[in-house]
Amino acid sequence: MRAQIHFQSCWNGVDLYKSDNSHVAYMSAIDDGICPPTHPVQLVHLFIETLYSVSSIVTSDGGKFVFSQGDPTGYGFHGDFQNGWDMDVQTVAVQNCANTDNAGQISACPILQASQTGAYRENCPEMPAQIGEPVHGTLAKLPGCINVVNGPANAASTDMSCPAGSILSPISTTKDSTPRATATAAVGGSFGLDGYKYLGCANDTAGGVRTLNALRTVNPTNMTVEYCQAYCMSKGYRYAGVEFGQECYCDNSINPTAVFGIDACYYQCTGNNTEMCGGSSRMMIYNNTSPSFVPTTSTSGNAAAAVASTAAVAAVPAAPYASNYVGCASDLVTNSARALNGTSLASVNMTVELCATFCTVTNSYAYYGLEYANQCYCGNGLASGGAILTATGSPANSTCSMRCAGNATEVCGGSAKLTVYRNTAYVAPVIQPSVGKYVAKGCVTDPNTSGRTLAGAAYTSKTAMTADSCVKFCLGKGFKYAGVEYGQECYCDSAVRTAGGAVVQQTCPATSALMLCSGNKYQYCGAGNMINLYYSSIL
Structure with missing residues (x-):
């Protein structure tokens, strides 16, 4: 709609x-x-x-x-x-871009393109709600005592305000903050720790050999330019590079494929939103020019050595694809829209066998795919716009061409390309239809903000939860109802309670929305705020 x-x-x-x-x-x-x-x-x-x-x-x-x-x-x-536009910017945009045939694209208006960012989700995340009421997902009622009014008469003021004596939701106050300008490094200028010079924003193919390739660390909450510089310096590496807001790379040489002076280094650092930490496959690189710095003599993972090694094996024909190979598929390559959207693994020692074990033995997925030489993705089918580009053929004529980081004779996808394999031993997980005297009764919402749907007893297991173990636990407590949730939680009661919000019994959602039991990868154990319900009348 x-x-x-x-x-x-x-x-x-x-x-x-x-x-x-x-x-x-x-x-x-x-x-x-x-x-x-x-x-x-x-x-x-x-x-x-x-x-x-x-x-x-x-x-x-x-x-x-x-x-x-x-x-x-x-x-x-x-x-x-x-209107929150900078007036100088807005004036130029209206004069030059308002009546042109550009379909309203920001990229077609230079004055606006200068402020364009593809990192708005990371740089401007949703802030926590100030009012303590549920506002996400399907709601049992509208927030703020609002009544649904079907018309044709207008809603009255009493339909939009809480009655006298109502218990109001808690309100979290926010503190005023002082705006701070974003610190932008000038190419060739000093930035961060003493002795560091900014070299510029460079591409990073994220393939088998990164622009800085020797060492990597990630900090999703506290990454800053200084953090990365200190980390690389402590390990004996001259160059420090920040990427994707939270990633840090170190090396004593720069991959010859690096191209400086490109755009798209606009991700804020997770540990300091007044600093920039690269972009998506874009690395901001700093050089330690201090005369007292002593680099490590190790060449392990060094970009120059890795490039030479890759060049040496490039002429060696790749091993044939296994019989369960499906094809080379496209991947949209955003964190929220992967073609294989189950779990994933990255490793500097990636091989086809390592990915297969991760997706089919450690986890239970119908397909596994390799990408960018060192990444492995699992899923039960291609999603998010993924499509097979080359269905058959040998590695020599496939659209996927990157060699695996852990075995140069194998192919591990390409740039936004997946080599996809089928798990021939795959067994689809199910909602256990019954456990002893207990029969599955569909799913029930669990509005756990102020009271559980099943509140008699509960326990959690991050490694051993199954429908069977939950039912056994509830049976031992003498409860008629047992329910599994979040893949690892078990709840019991003798009635489905409505305290804390309306409880909705319904058909369970698509299995893609359910979570596997922590103790049995072939069983589903509910989802977030969704219980797989079991009931026994013989108690």
Whole structure:
């Protein structure tokens, strides 16, 4: 479902504002056309468009789709525009980009492209909610005491406020902060620890030989330029490179394939959002020029040595693909949209055999695929736009061409390309239909914010949870209901409770939304806020 709000685009040329909004008017076709003679000045057209995935919302239990202010009709969709543009930037953009045939693409407007970032999800994550009410997923009720009003009469003020005496949700206060400018290193200039000079933003193919290849560390919460520099210096490496906001690479040589002066180093450092730490496959590199620095003599993993080694084996024909090879597939290569979207593994010693063991023995997936020479991905089918590019053939004519980091005679995908294999021994996991006297009764939501659906007894096991062990536990406590959740949690009770929110019994979601039991990779054990429910009437 698509909802749109269009703002008036025609101005009378006289009044900056009139309380009845008569100073502005719509074009003849609302979002297109011409302005009326009374409002001859055409403004830049503003509109808000929101897409809703209604097919992913379960309504068979009597639920409904409704806007957050209680309107199920769509006539109350509302939006406000607040101008936060830098006025100099906005003026140039309007003058040069507003009426060109560029389909509204920021990349086609140089003044806007200068501020374009593909790292908005990482640099601007969703902030924690200030009001302690559930606002994600399917809700039992609207937040803030809002009532659903079907019309045709307007909602009353009492439909949008909490009655006297209501217990209000807790509110978390926020502290004002002082804006700080982002520190940008100048090429050739000093930055970070004493002695370090910035060389620039370079590409990083993320293949078998990275731009800096000798050593790597990751810090998802505290990475900074100084952290990386200190780490590499302590290990005896002259060059320190930051990438993807949280990754640090070290070496005493730079891969000859590195190209400096490119864009897209716009990820903020996870440990200091006023510093930049590279980008997606883009590395910001710093050189330790201190005369007192003594580099390590080790060449293990060194980019120069690795490049020479790779060149030496490049002429050696790759080993034939195994009989369970499916083909070379495309991969969209974003953290949230992988073609094989199960678990994953990265290793400097990656081989086809290592990936196969990880995806089929350690875990239980129908497919495994290798990419970028050192990455392994598991899944039960190609998703997120992945498609087979080369279905058959030998490594010599495949679209995938990178040799495995741990075995140069094997092929491990390519740049955004996966060599995909089928797990011929795959057994699909199931929801256990029954355990002794207990029979599976579908799934039930667990609104655990203020009271569990099953609250009689519980235990957790990160390594040994199964439907069988949970039922046995609940049976020993004398409870009629047993439920497994989050893959590792077990809950018991003699009634399905509604305290803390409406409990919805329903058909279980698609198995892709369920989690494997921690103690049995062939069984499902619920999901987040979703219990696989078992019931026995013979107690």
